[in-house]
Amino acid sequence: MKPESLSEHIIHDAIKHGATDIHFSPEEVEVPTYFRINGYRWFYKRLILKEYQTLLSYYKFSSGMDIAENRIPQDGTLTFSNQRDSYHLRLSTLPLSLTESLAIRVLPNYQTPNLKDLFLFPNQSETLLKWITNQSGILLFTGPTGSGKSSTMFALMKEAIKRYGYQTISLEDPIERSVDQILQVQVNEKAGFSYDIGLKAALRHDPDIITVGEIRDESTAHFAFRAALTGHLVLTTIHAKNAHGTIERLLEMGLTQTELHQVLLGIASQELVPLTKTIQRKNGQGRAAIAELLEGQDLTRAINGFPPENSHRFITFQHLRRKAYAYGYTINPEKTTINTID
Structure with missing residues (x-):
């Protein structure tokens, strides 16, 4: 699956389940992915490490980070829209020994609650x-x-x-x-x-x-x-x-x-x-x-x-x-x- 399609699939599922955050936690071979829903961390799926690396590069490039820099933490922002609403995505990377972890904050742009x-x-x-x-x-x-x-x-x-x-x-x-x-x-x-x-x-x-x-x-x-x-x-x-x-x-x-x-x-x-x-x-x-x-x-x-x-x-x-x-x-x-x- 292309990184654009994979990203859309993951973010769509996060919004569907009411997640406020998406966590990518790399291991040696796979990358467990979690959603934070109602304050609790839920396991979502596992990605192959190579697949995650491609997705990470896509996110870093799209959000304005330095794609070649993997030694220091970086922050970036993206927007995401579906048929109903638009969302502000706040991305943050953290350097690890072999790769980088990624956290995405999902912030709705819809009307402020009462x-x-x-x-x-x-x-x-x-x-x-x-x-x-x-x-x-x-x-x-x-x-x-x-x-x-x-x-x-x-x-x-x-x-x-x-x-x-x-x-x-x-x-x-x-x-x-x-x-x-x-x-x-x-x-x-x-x-x-x-x-x-x-x-x-x-x-x-x-x-x-x-x-x-x-x-x-x-x-x-x-x-x-x-x-x-x-x-x-x-x-x-x-x-x-x-x-x-x-x-x-x-x-x-x-x-x-x-x-x-x-x-x-x-x-x-x-x-x-x-x-x-x-x-x-x-x-x-x-x-x-x-x-x-x-x-x-x-x-x-x-x-x-x-x-x-x-x-x-x-x-x-x-x-x-x-x-x-x-x-x-x-x-x-x-x-x-x-x-x-x-």
Whole structure:
């Protein structure tokens, strides 16, 4: 099978099964391929190593990577369309001893979901809607890869535009999905179009909300907080294990407690939990979000080094998971099986 046809076949199957990621994990002779579906990794099929090498070269060339470079990790992007929707594919290679592994993130380009449909407990989305009424400061959406933090951030902006008519400008590198009514600006550091240049240009467009796609390093962390100090509301995402861990991560990136006190309004640390079949049939989703929401006095104390878990106001992931299971919303997370796609 030609690499173009094989690629289309694999991506079509991934979309059909609702996969968020495709993993190619090379061995000496074969390449096991997996789909991540509803947070779990499912075995899909095995490719012959030679067949995979041809497919890998096709992906690297098509996504703008250096096809001759196999000593360092590379990233690239592709688009994929079927009869119903279009998708943004984010590709990442990792050098191995004999070849390279490949991971593909599958991001739908279709309409951003409604905020109320994302969360298992409605009061959590209502809290985020209160946060968005602030005129200045920074809101952080945190969690591991695939936890839905970007979807929540864009859904919140969508609701803010609908309710308040906010002018919203997003600075992203790269732009992962197209969102209506948001001015999305592609930052390109290699071409000299930095976040700082983008911010200066964005401020001339009189924004109510500025978003930064993701805090990845010290540079973008300091940039996001500088943007908040302009007197605008800033929304951004960062990888962290929980709400309190987000503060520790920011301090490790060189931000000071004073800077956090000045502009940090709230932290929404999010994870997705699997739903029972009954709940899935009602809302059509395999998973829903729960979040540790850190704000107010608990946020202030956490910045000063006091864990929020000691406060009766702060609700932890452990409490939320137990509550969801007790209500019959989720399956028992301790029950695991070997996942294989038929």
